[in-house]
Amino acid sequence: MKLSEMEATLREIRVTPVKTLGQNFLHDQNLARWIVARAELTPDDYVVEVGPGLGALTEFILGSGARVLAIEKDGRLANFLRERFRGDRLEIVHGDALEFDVRRLFAQPRVKFIGNLPYNVSSQLLLNFTAYPSPISLWLCMLQKEMARRLSAEPRTADYGALTLIVQLHYRVEYLRTVPSSVFLPRPEVDSAFVKITPRPLGELPEYDAELFTRLVRAGFSQRRKQLQKLLRDEVNDWEAAAQAGGFDPKARAEELSLIQWIALSNFVGPKMPALGDLHSTELFAVVDMDDAVVGAAPRAEVHANNFLHRAVHILLFNDLGELFLQKRSSLKDRHPRVWDSSAAGHVDAGEDYDVAAARELAEELGVSSRLDRVAKLPASDRTGHEFIWLYVGSHNGPFQLARSEIECGGFFPPEVVSGWLQARPHDFAPGFVECWQAYTRRAA
Numbered sequence: 001m002k003l004s005e006m007e008a009t010l011r012e013i014r015v016t017p018v019k020t021l022g023q024n025f026l027h028d029q030n031l032a033r034w035i036v037a038r039a040e041l042t043p044d045d046y047v048v049e050v051g052p053g054l055g056a057l058t059e060f061i062l063g064s065g066a067r068v069l070a071i072e073k074d075g076r077l078a079n080f081l082r083e084r085f086r087g088d089r090l091e092i093v094h095g096d097a098l099e100f101d102v103r104r105l106f107a108q109p110r111v112k113f114i115g116n117l118p119y120n121v122s123s124q125l126l127l128n129f130t131a132y133p134s135p136i137s138l139w140l141c142m143l144q145k146e147m148a149r150r151l152s153a154e155p156r157t158a159d160y161g162a163l164t165l166i167v168q169l170h171y172r173v174e175y176l177r178t179v180p181s182s183v184f185l186p187r188p189e190v191d192s193a194f195v196k197i198t199p200r201p202l203g204e205l206p207e208y209d210a211e212l213f214t215r216l217v218r219a220g221f222s223q224r225r226k227q228l229q230k231l232l233r234d235e236v237n238d239w240e241a242a243a244q245a246g247g248f249d250p251k252a253r254a255e256e257l258s259l260i261q262w263i264a265l266s267n268f269v270g271p272k273m274p275a276l277g278d279l280h281s282t283e284l285f286a287v288v289d290m291d292d293a294v295v296g297a298a299p300r301a302e303v304h305a306n307n308f309l310h311r312a313v314h315i316l317l318f319n320d321l322g323e324l325f326l327q328k329r330s331s332l333k334d335r336h337p338r339v340w341d342s343s344a345a346g347h348v349d350a351g352e353d354y355d356v357a358a359a360r361e362l363a364e365e366l367g368v369s370s371r372l373d374r375v376a377k378l379p380a381s382d383r384t385g386h387e388f389i390w391l392y393v394g395s396h397n398g399p400f401q402l403a404r405s406e407i408e409c410g411g412f413f414p415p416e417v418v419s420g421w422l423q424a425r426p427h428d429f430a431p432g433f434v435e436c437w438q439a440y441t442r443r444a445a
Contacts (some may be wrong), residue, residue, distance in 0.1 A: 003027040028183035035059035043348040046108040050097045050115035071097045106136040107420025116142040127364040131169045139197035142379020148193035162221040213266040220254035242268045284350040292388045297350035311348035312387040314436045319397045323412035337428040354390040367401030370394035376439040
């Protein structure tokens with residue numbers, strides 16, 4: 001939509017741009033086309049567009065064949081978009097993107113995010129849609145230039161701060177271009193910039209505790225001019241050793257540490273992750289026959305190497321809203337690392353019964369206890385990893401103390417999201433959970 005057409009349209013629908021909503025409409029068609037081209041869209045993509053306005057980007061996104069979920073806070077513009085773009089590939093949500101439940105996007109196979117974000121809430125919007133773990137594989141965002149510089153900043157610069165590190169911990173950020181105010185109606189008082197955000201490849205960074213990392217970073221940048229050793233004296237008991245381990249000056253300030261050095265500092269402060277072999281070297285499993293009768297015991301490695309039949313438990317914990325807690329398995333796991341699994345799960349040790357093992361796994365992995373009810377018993381098969389599984393259900397609202405050697409992260413999800421997610425992205429889940437969820441939903445039907 002050209003500038004003259006945009007002005008005429010706004011008069012026709014009796015809309016005056018509202019400054020508090022950050023309404024600055026993009027009228028440069030070449031720029032809109034360039035932005036959408038960066039997404040490399042196909043008909044397999046599901047695009048979330050925040051702040052579509054009059055549809056400058058929406059037009060080209062739909063032209064790619066992708067499906068679009070457009071979130072527009074202004075009801076007048078939402079109605080206009082429904083009239084302008086008719087078809088089943090566009091869903092208009094009239095609402096505040098800050099209140100949008102990002103979890104529903106897990107039910108889509110491939111999600112990309114495109115937005116001309118309002119300046120006054122851009123950081124909150126970004127943190128909402130990039131909250132880890134995220135179902136989104138690409139973010140293309142028009143931001144205030146200052147915000148774009150902060151997201152893509154390097155150490156030892158004025159723009160480098162807590163937001164930089166919190167976002168860059170999980171994502172790569174590219175500053176693609178500066179956008180002049182002249183391409184918007186009305187013109188904003190400052191220039192904008194366009195950034196591209198993508199998830200970091202697995203294994204690119206050392207292991208870390210994200211919660212501890214974030215806490216240290218926020219504390220470290222709370223007073224930028226102070227030395228870190230003064231700001232973090234309550235967190236770090238041997239600052240000289242921490243600086244040596246992280247390879248930074250003991251007198252360094254927060255902006256002088258790189259992302260890798262901040263991770264090294266958090267790992268120095270936090271509990272050390274045990275080596276994978278240490279986690280499982282002493283485990284002895286109950287070995288069973290085809291009738292699930294115990295016939296002996298064997299070490300974990302021997303059981304898995306020889307596909308011996310053995311026992312396991314899976315626990316599904318629901319909160320008061322009926323949402324299921326899922327855990328994402330740690331990269332240290334020897335089987336199915338970094339995929340989603342039941343709330344808690346584990347093997348039955350030699351000398352244990354199923355009920356005792358379920359209570360133990362819940363305490364070890366999540367740090368809680370709960371009444372557990374048996375739901376179903378799954379026979380041993382290739383799909384269960386040669387495990388007889390008793391499935392349990394319990395209730396808990398959290399918070400949980402996640403066993404970091406076992407679990408990377410976790411979260412509550414509505415059951416309908418879990419089912420849609422499993423259908424759209426089955427590779428995201430451990431095979432044992434797939435079997436357990438199918439058994440649970442059959443019982444619940």
